[in-house]
Amino acid sequence: MAGFLRENSRPAFLSIALHGLIVVALLFATDFSLHRANLGEQPVPIDATVVDSRVVRAAIDERNNAARSAAQARLAAAAQAAARQQQLQAQQQQLAQQERLAQQQLQAQHQQLARQQAAAAEHAQAIADARVAREASTRAAAAAARTALARHAAEAHAQRRAAAATAKRAAEAKALAAARARAAMQTDLQRQVAAEEHADEVARGPLADEYRAALQNRIIQAWIKPPAAHPGIDCLVQVSQVPGGEVTSARVTQCNGDSAVRQSIQNAVYRASPLPTPPDPSLFHRTLILEFKPNE
Amino acid sequence: MNEKSRPFALALLLLAGLAACASPAHAAFVVQITRGQDTAIPIAIVPFAAPPGASPFDVAGLVAQDLDGSGRFKSMDRRDMIDLPHSGAEISFDDWRRLNDDYIVVGGMTMPAPDRYDIAFELYNVLTRQRLLGYQIHTDTAGLRLAGHQIADKVFQSILGIRGAFATRVAYVLVLGHVPHRTFQLVVADADGANPHVVMQSSQPLMSPAWSPDGKELAYVSFEDKLPSIYVQVLKTGARRVVSATAGVNQAPAWSPDGRKLAVTLSNRAGNLDIYILDLATHALTRVTHNPGIDTEPQWSNDGKSLYFTSDRDGGPQIFQVPLAPGSRPRRLTFQGSYNARPRLSPDGSQLALVTRVHGKFRIATFDLQHHGGLRVLTHGRFDESPSYAPNGAEIIYATHAAGRGVLALVSTDGRVQQTLISPQGDVEEPVWGPFGSE
Amino acid sequence: MKRLTAMTLLLSGAMLLAACHGKSAVKEPASSASEVPTNAAAGGAGTTMTPLGGGNSGSLQAIAQAGNDAPLDQRTIYFDFDRSEIKPQYDAVIAAYAKMLTANPGLKIRLEGNTDDRGSREYNIGLGERRAQAVRRALMLQGVADAQITTVSYGAERPAVEGDNAAAWAMNRRVDMVYQP
Numbered sequence: 001m002a003g004f005l006r007e008n009s010r011p012a013f014l015s016i017a018l019h020g021l022i023v024v025a026l027l028f029a030t031d032f033s034l035h036r037a038n039l040g041e042q043p044v045p046i047d048a049t050v051v052d053s054r055v056v057r058a059a060i061d062e063r064n065n066a067a068r069s070a071a072q073a074r075l076a077a078a079a080q081a082a083a084r085q086q087q088l089q090a091q092q093q094q095l096a097q098q099e100r101l102a103q104q105q106l107q108a109q110h111q112q113l114a115r116q117q118a119a120a121a122e123h124a125q126a127i128a129d130a131r132v133a134r135e136a137s138t139r140a141a142a143a144a145a146r147t148a149l150a151r152h153a154a155e156a157h158a159q160r161r162a163a164a165a166t167a168k169r170a171a172e173a174k175a176l177a178a179a180r181a182r183a184a185m186q187t188d189l190q191r192q193v194a195a196e197e198h199a200d201e202v203a204r205g206p207l208a209d210e211y212r213a214a215l216q217n218r219i220i221q222a223w224i225k226p227p228a229a230h231p232g233i234d235c236l237v238q239v240s241q242v243p244g245g246e247v248t249s250a251r252v253t254q255c256n257g258d259s260a261v262r263q264s265i266q267n268a269v270y271r272a273s274p275l276p277t278p279p280d281p282s283l284f285h286r287t288l289i290l291e292f293k294p295n296e
Numbered sequence: 297m298n299e300k301s302r303p304f305a306l307a308l309l310l311l312a313g314l315a316a317c318a319s320p321a322h323a324a325f326v327v328q329i330t331r332g333q334d335t336a337i338p339i340a341i342v343p344f345a346a347p348p349g350a351s352p353f354d355v356a357g358l359v360a361q362d363l364d365g366s367g368r369f370k371s372m373d374r375r376d377m378i379d380l381p382h383s384g385a386e387i388s389f390d391d392w393r394r395l396n397d398d399y400i401v402v403g404g405m406t407m408p409a410p411d412r413y414d415i416a417f418e419l420y421n422v423l424t425r426q427r428l429l430g431y432q433i434h435t436d437t438a439g440l441r442l443a444g445h446q447i448a449d450k451v452f453q454s455i456l457g458i459r460g461a462f463a464t465r466v467a468y469v470l471v472l473g474h475v476p477h478r479t480f481q482l483v484v485a486d487a488d489g490a491n492p493h494v495v496m497q498s499s500q501p502l503m504s505p506a507w508s509p510d511g512k513e514l515a516y517v518s519f520e521d522k523l524p525s526i527y528v529q530v531l532k533t534g535a536r537r538v539v540s541a542t543a544g545v546n547q548a549p550a551w552s553p554d555g556r557k558l559a560v561t562l563s564n565r566a567g568n569l570d571i572y573i574l575d576l577a578t579h580a581l582t583r584v585t586h587n588p589g590i591d592t593e594p595q596w597s598n599d600g601k602s603l604y605f606t607s608d609r610d611g612g613p614q615i616f617q618v619p620l621a622p623g624s625r626p627r628r629l630t631f632q633g634s635y636n637a638r639p640r641l642s643p644d645g646s647q648l649a650l651v652t653r654v655h656g657k658f659r660i661a662t663f664d665l666q667h668h669g670g671l672r673v674l675t676h677g678r679f680d681e682s683p684s685y686a687p688n689g690a691e692i693i694y695a696t697h698a699a700g701r702g703v704l705a706l707v708s709t710d711g712r713v714q715q716t717l718i719s720p721q722g723d724v725e726e727p728v729w730g731p732f733g734s735e
Numbered sequence: 736m737k738r739l740t741a742m743t744l745l746l747s748g749a750m751l752l753a754a755c756h757g758k759s760a761v762k763e764p765a766s767s768a769s770e771v772p773t774n775a776a777a778g779g780a781g782t783t784m785t786p787l788g789g790g791n792s793g794s795l796q797a798i799a800q801a802g803n804d805a806p807l808d809q810r811t812i813y814f815d816f817d818r819s820e821i822k823p824q825y826d827a828v829i830a831a832y833a834k835m836l837t838a839n840p841g842l843k844i845r846l847e848g849n850t851d852d853r854g855s856r857e858y859n860i861g862l863g864e865r866r867a868q869a870v871r872r873a874l875m876l877q878g879v880a881d882a883q884i885t886t887v888s889y890g891a892e893r894p895a896v897e898g899d900n901a902a903a904w905a906m907n908r909r910v911d912m913v914y915q916p
Binding site for chain 2: 216219220222223225228229258259264266267268270271285287288290291292295
């Protein structure tokens with residue numbers, strides 16, 4: 001083994017490095033965007049016609065998996081993730097709001113402080129006045145000064161209370177907003193889940209089977225199978241269609257057959273155009289994947 | 297995958313992986329197709345534009361005949377052609393699509409000089425409107441049939457990915473007259489049976505013609521001395537020489553892949569048939585089988601290192617293989633049925649064609665050399681014999697009985713298509729398909 | 736008158752005797768092959784033929800003289816499908832040929848092996864050779880010298896009867912025994 005590696009060190013290293021890069025790249029891939037795109041959410045600016053065969057394979061495998069719970073778990077996880085995303089955004093908004101509020105509070109507090117300072121200054125002034133008034137030894141002046149003090153104190157106190165109240169209200173408002181956002185998210189989520197469930201039902205239900213069978217029959221009728229297309233051949237054709245079933249493109253993406261096989265399957269798609277339309281409009285896909293896998 | 301392409305393939309894999317990460321994949325609607333139609337590919341071969349004032353041989357008609365004969369194509373009836381384009385620009389693809397043609401061949405002929413022809417032709421895919429190929433051929437009157445075969449070869453290869461063998465030739469034995477006054481002829485003809493030439497005639501039996509690998513010579517067995525001898529004849533000049541005339545049996549010549557040796561069947565005094573290698577230059581004989589049974593019908597492997605042959609050492613005839621290294625022991629290959637004989641190796645070395653007996657009927661079958669298993673019976677006659685592969689491995693020519701006489705027949709290697717060829721009067725026997733180079 | 740009748744009677748009697756004598760002369764060669772035959776066809780009354788030297792041509796003549804039921808006139812041994820054993824019904828034929836060959840050591844015979852035309856032609860060459868060899872061994876067992884016998888196989892190439900039916904096939908599975916001059 002070691003000898004093998006030593007002899008083929010460069011290609012081995014290259015192989016390991018490339019494989020490592022692939023693993024890293026795959027680990028950091030986001031795959032819940034799969035669900036997002038289906039829900040028709042905010043436009044994601046990525047070229048929709050680039051379909052990687054690797055993900056297509058994943059889709060094929062997933063379709064073949066009959067366990068509904070697995071799908072539901074994915075759905076729930078995706079919903080949760082989406083909800084988390086939205087929550088995050090809502091939180092961000094809240095945070096912004098909070099910041100604004102805090103700023104206002106700070107300003108208010110500064111103003112309080114300024115007023116307090118002013119009050120203190122006045123208080124000092126009042127004492128000075130009182131000292132001066134001592135010389136005048138007028139009770140009114142002293143009383144006036146004391147009243148002023150009390151008023152200032154009361155004002156300060158009131159302002160502090162007001163500030164506290166504002167803060168409390170702000171907090172309450174924030175709590176309320178958060179609660180509302182959560183509620184909104186809940187209904188939104190429920191709607192999305194309902195829609196997804198419907199699409200899922202349709203995709204797995206008898207209507208989808210009917211559509212699939214109609215497509216199969218049309219393609220089978222149209223495919224002139226060459227002798228080279230024997231069992232073991234496995235080829236994928238990516239088909240683009242417009243509503244009504246007319247084929248706009250047919251591309252052989254992956255195929256272990258020779259040129260005769262490839263020509264024949266590409267031709268089959270064009271000969272089958274226009275393709276049958278689905279019984280349920282939600283079943284229409286602009287992109288179809290045809291897997292040619294002869295069993296005889 | 298060789299050394300050079302591996303890093304490139306890894307890089308592709310990496311890019312594919314990154315692309316998968318970068319782009320969100322849509323959950324696509326997937327449909328599986330497990331069956332198709334077993335029909336021939338519909339193709340329109342539009343008659344070529346003729347040179348002004350001349351009506352030469354119908355080249356387009358021969359192209360259609362060749363392609364139809366392969367069983368893989370069905371050419372459109374000319375009477376249904378509403379339009380006669382002669383170049384790509386003149387093709388209105390929607391019309392041909394409506395007429396249900398998948399492909400179309402168009403072309404034209406001009407005569408730059410008396411007896412000289414220029415043929416230009418193109419092949420288009422009607423569904424995708426792509427031009428698949430275009431060629432020009434310069435030839436004379438005598439070469440027009442060959443030109444037609446060459447066009448059919450190009451079309452065949454472009455659509456099916458298999459080299460066409462329409463321009464190659466076949467050889468066979470023709471027996472004329474009735475017992476006991478019969479005449480035997482060795483005939484070389486085009487693969488479609490046209491242009492037969494008698495290269496040897498005798499009042500005594502002729503057997504086992506075999507093409508040299510370069511297509512220039514034929515080896516065969518002749519009883520002209522009332523005893524069998526093996527001759528080699530140069531086709532171009534007709535010069536012939538005896539290469540084996542030992543006492544007793546001299547039969548079943550088979551050329552080695554390098555054309556320097558013949559494997560032959562000889563007998564000893566006791567009449568025991570065994571296989572020997574004859575060096576054509578030195579005339580040295582090397583014995584290969586040592587068995588009291590009948591060992592005959594040798595065939596070389598493509599690497600020249602072993603022989604396939606028929607032997608009844610286990611009772612009835614079966615197919616064996618023996619390496620040519622001294623001291624090697626033959627290994628039996630066929631175990632199904634009680635009669636398997638006359639092995640012929642496919643050009644790619646993947647299978648043997650042979651004669652097998654099924655419930656008393658003799659039929660052509662193939663035996664997969666990579667997955668030894670059962671036989672695949674291709675034909676349905678009672679007296680099918682002498683299978684021989686086309687050099688592109690797509691079809692097998694063989695002899696069968698029809699209306700009490702021997703005729704030529706073709707079957708596609710997968711058994712799908714069969715047809716009896718128009719055969720000359722008399723009994724056709726032992727057809728052998730010439731190699732690329734026998735044209 | 737009496738003399739005429741007597742002469743007529745005498746003549747008739749003589750003619751009768753002559754006739755009887757002629758018949759018995761024809762019968763003789765059939766019963767004894769070693770006798771010198773009198774062959775009317777060879778040249779008419781009075782011509783005789785004697786064998787030369789070892790008697791090759793004489794023996795050939797002897798064979799030509801044999802009647803239709805004589806074993807030596809049966810020049811062909813027939814075989815069952817896919818078999819090369821000599822069936823017991825041909826024992827007499829083998830014996831007759833062996834006797835002729837041992838008695839005439841200069842006489843040579845060629846055994847031509849044949850098959851019906853089903854199956855592979857080259858393998859049929861082998862089967863035809865096997866049948867010829869079976870007859871050869873049978874002859875040698877009865878004292879025929881190896882040097883007197885040659886074998887050749889024509890396989891399916893020289894049928895006696897054409898046809899895709901069991902009767903024709905049966906007629907083609909054979910060894911022809913042909914004396915060599």
